[in-house]
Amino acid sequence: MSTENEWPLWEVFVRTKAGLDHKHCGSLHAADPKMALQMARDVYTRRQEGSSVWVVRSDQIVASDPSDKDMLFDPAEDKVYRHPTFYKLPDSVDHM
Amino acid sequence: MYTQAMDTLREEGGDKPALRTAEEAQLQQRFDNRIDAGEFIEAKDWMPENYRKTLLRQISQHAHSEIVGMLPEGNWITRAPTLKRKAILLAKVQDEGGHGLYLYAAAETLGTSRDQMLDALHSGKAKYSSIFNYPTLTWADVGAIGWLVDGAAIMNQVPICRCSFAPYARAMVRICREESFHQRQGYDSLLVMMKEGTEAQRAMVQEAVNRWWWPCLMMFGPPDDQSPNSVQGMRWGIKRVSNDTLRQKFVDAAMQQAEVLGVTFPDPDLRWNEATGHWDYGAIDWSEFWRVVGGEGPCNRERLAARVRAWEEGEWVREAALAHARKFDLKEAA
């Protein structure tokens, strides 16, 4: 039993209906792009959950390292002035 | 149910936590804090080795259960009584295949391969739910499985939607959304036979219910006081509700449904308990459970042989598809 003859892994993204963005919904193994699309349709849209499907080879995705989470995302924590609620305006114009 | 992995651990010999370095102890502490805070753990996050192993065992066995679970009902696809029932059964069995796939994918994020998991199933190293080692003798078995087996599965699976391991929880959310149709179509099929059927059909339904009742109660695993790994599972947020609590919930719900259907369960000790507000039920034959888990159920050999045959007979297709894809890649590169 070897894994080198395993079909490659693909990530599946589905757009549920026009106007919404594609959302990651799972993965599957398939030999080639055409098969991956077909299987994504069979596995992830059996109840009209989709109007469009993307498949991407999993090994083509570049992801941030979980251990870098603080370094990457903490700097935004103290920038409260980026939110509208930071600014206290007079009541008469506060709906701005 | 599909999640008997932790309960059957003693069969496979559980492992003791290894000695830890100071750094590991710190990571462990941070992990425990996250679990206590109700946070989700993602596949790439640090996790204790035993947490990883336990999840791998549970998720892969859950996946195997979905796949092997296609066999008992698949037995009736070509013999469904009407085209409508055939289409429904096909859709249900196809769903189970999808459930297996979602779960295999979740297990793969923990660093195992699909081939490794399938090898463990085919060599008999990995288990699957004991319920699928019982035969489907009549058409009423298909309805009884939908109503009772999928019903028990739902009871068991809903709490796992809140499992601390996020890829498993996400797969379970998707699965639970699809399960409800499984139970309802089964009940509906039995209801038609009970209300509009002949005397013989009603007797067939009752006979099927009689055979599935006890194995369904066993699906929830051994009683809480004989389920030593449950405590750890609860601590890790893998198990959320105890075996006996889930079993009781299932019995209470099934009693009411049985009354509407017009069938009884084969247990003379079933009695409404005014004090507890629950149905009391009789003693479960756990020796049967362990016999089936240990490989001596009515269909263990047949089920495994069917899976191995499917895998071996599909080998040339898998190879050909891969060869075709590689040839295409070469052409692209040229």
Ligand SMILES: [Fe+2]
């Ligand atoms: Fe399922």
Ligand SMILES: [Fe+2]
């Ligand atoms: Fe199901």
